[in-house]
Amino acid sequence: MNFSNVSTICPYCGCGCGMILQTIDQEIINTLPSKSNPINEGKLCIKGWNVHDFVVSSQRATQPLIRKDGDLKEVSWNEVLEYVAKELMRIKDQYGPDSIAFMSSAKCTNEENFLFQKLARAVVGTNNVDHCARL
Amino acid sequence: MSEKIAKHVSELLKQGKIEAFIGLKEQQGSKHIIPHIYTDGDNLDGFYTGFNEGADAKRYPLVKTLFHISKRYPEARLGILARGCDERGLKELYKWNQLNTEQVVTVGLACSKELAEFCECYKPYPDEFVEGEKVPGVDSERVKKVSALEEPERLKFWLDKFSRCIKCYGCRNICPMCFCKECSLEEMEFIETGKIPPENPIFHLTRAVHMAGRCIDCGLCEEACPVDIPLRILYKKVNNIIMDHYSYRPGFGEEKSPLNILGSRPDENNS
Numbered sequence: 001m002n003f004s005n006v007s008t009i010c011p012y013c014g015c016g017c018g019m020i021l022q023t024i025d026q027e028i029i030n031t032l033p034s035k036s037n038p039i040n041e042g043k044l045c046i047k048g049w050n051v052h053d054f055v056v057s058s059q060r061a062t063q064p065l066i067r068k069d070g071d072l073k074e075v076s077w078n079e080v081l082e083y084v085a086k087e088l089m090r091i092k093d094q095y096g097p098d099s100i101a102f103m104s105s106a107k108c109t110n111e112e113n114f115l116f117q118k119l120a121r122a123v124v125g126t127n128n129v130d131h132c133a134r135l
Numbered sequence: 136m137s138e139k140i141a142k143h144v145s146e147l148l149k150q151g152k153i154e155a156f157i158g159l160k161e162q163q164g165s166k167h168i169i170p171h172i173y174t175d176g177d178n179l180d181g182f183y184t185g186f187n188e189g190a191d192a193k194r195y196p197l198v199k200t201l202f203h204i205s206k207r208y209p210e211a212r213l214g215i216l217a218r219g220c221d222e223r224g225l226k227e228l229y230k231w232n233q234l235n236t237e238q239v240v241t242v243g244l245a246c247s248k249e250l251a252e253f254c255e256c257y258k259p260y261p262d263e264f265v266e267g268e269k270v271p272g273v274d275s276e277r278v279k280k281v282s283a284l285e286e287p288e289r290l291k292f293w294l295d296k297f298s299r300c301i302k303c304y305g306c307r308n309i310c311p312m313c314f315c316k317e318c319s320l321e322e323m324e325f326i327e328t329g330k331i332p333p334e335n336p337i338f339h340l341t342r343a344v345h346m347a348g349r350c351i352d353c354g355l356c357e358e359a360c361p362v363d364i365p366l367r368i369l370y371k372k373v374n375n376i377i378m379d380h381y382s383y384r385p386g387f388g389e390e391k392s393p394l395n396i397l398g399s400r401p402d403e404n405n406s
């Protein structure tokens with residue numbers, strides 16, 4: 001029997017609620033809100049409460065996918081990055097920079113978000129930058 | 136002062152009377168208090184001892200944790216830190232054939248007067264305890280106050296409170312007595328799933344009816360509610376109704392709930 005309680009921070013939004021993931025034999029089976037964490041004081045939202053379910057969900061994408069002839073196909077990271085870069089350039093040239101939006105994440109580091117908006121503003125030339133917490 | 140419990144747990148583990156003990160731990164550095172499973176009697180590092188400090192004792196659904204482990208390891212003998220409410224939870228789970236008495240060794244803890252008053256708890260101690268002192272049970276003033284409201288005001292009181300619900304399901308998720316595989320709160324026929332706010336008061340009444348004769352009044356639901364809905368008043372109230380009509384209090388005695396309609400097989404009876 002290998003049961004453990006792992007203290008961590010909710011991966012969803014920028015609030016950073018404290019949570020405890022309970023595992024049996026390396027499998028995450030339950031989520032509990034941390035009571036001593038001053039941010040959430042023993043409470044969570046519905047997303048936080050269900051963290052343990054999505055980690056092991058069979059619906060998670062584990063590889064980049066591109067839709068080819070109507071079907072999603074698994075492709076390599078190299079292929080997908082090249083495809084995205086080419087398409088972004090094409091759309092920008094054809095419709096202008098403001099036809100593109102950059103969706104960042106409240107759970108990225110400040111530095112990552114800084115780089116992301118820099119890419120949007122300096123490379124692509126748009127102020128269309130937003131993040132997941134507003135979706 | 137909680138050295139007594141730590142010593143007792145250490146002995147139980149060393150003597151092989153239990154394989155694991157479900158308690159609390161104070162994490163080094165962060166000082167966060169989290170549930171913890173101790174398996175080595177010589178290593179109780181961080182064993183949390185502040186059980187009775189203040190009314191905001193860090194209480195977790197330890198019984199539910201034990202329940203999860205026992206589902207995976209039905210043979211394992213498990214020790215558990217048990218306050219009055221934890222013990223009530225265990226007893227009720229035995230009665231509902233969800234746990235086997237043979238599997239569980241409780242290490243009792245009597246609650247402080249302060250906590251008993253905060254909980255308005257009618258039995259703030261388990262039958263046997265290693266630590267703490269017996270303080271008298273407390274009647275619920277909150278229930279009396281809300282029950283005394285004139286009907287229109289009472290309706291307004293509850294609809295007002297329920298209207299704040301964000302349907303996080305925290306009250307159900309944390310509840311040691313919520314063990315159903317399929318929950319009515321996720322059934323399209325009762326509750327429109329995927330829609331917020333939930334229908335008022337259907338969502339709360341559905342849960343209240345299901346807790347009648349089952350809720351052991353631990354109060355973990357109310358503590359988990361992000362919008363401070365006084366859930367404990369609601370469930371204390373439904374239990375009072377069960378008490379008045381059927382003389383049944385969940386978590387007490389050997390007798391099963393009057394709502395045990397189907398009965399069970401002889402091999403399932405372990406209380």
Ligand code: SF4
Pocket residue numbers: 194218219220221246250251252254256257258259260352353354
């Ligand atoms: S409900 Fe009773 S037994 Fe449980 S923590 Fe509160 S006072 Fe203690």
Ligand code: SF4
Pocket residue numbers: 306309310311312313346349350351352353354355356357367370
């Ligand atoms: S008080 Fe709340 S969490 Fe505890 S048994 Fe009753 S309904 Fe469940």
Ligand code: SF4
Pocket residue numbers: 299300301302303304305306307356359360361362363364366
């Ligand atoms: S914990 Fe509170 S907000 Fe969440 S579903 Fe229950 S009553 Fe609603």
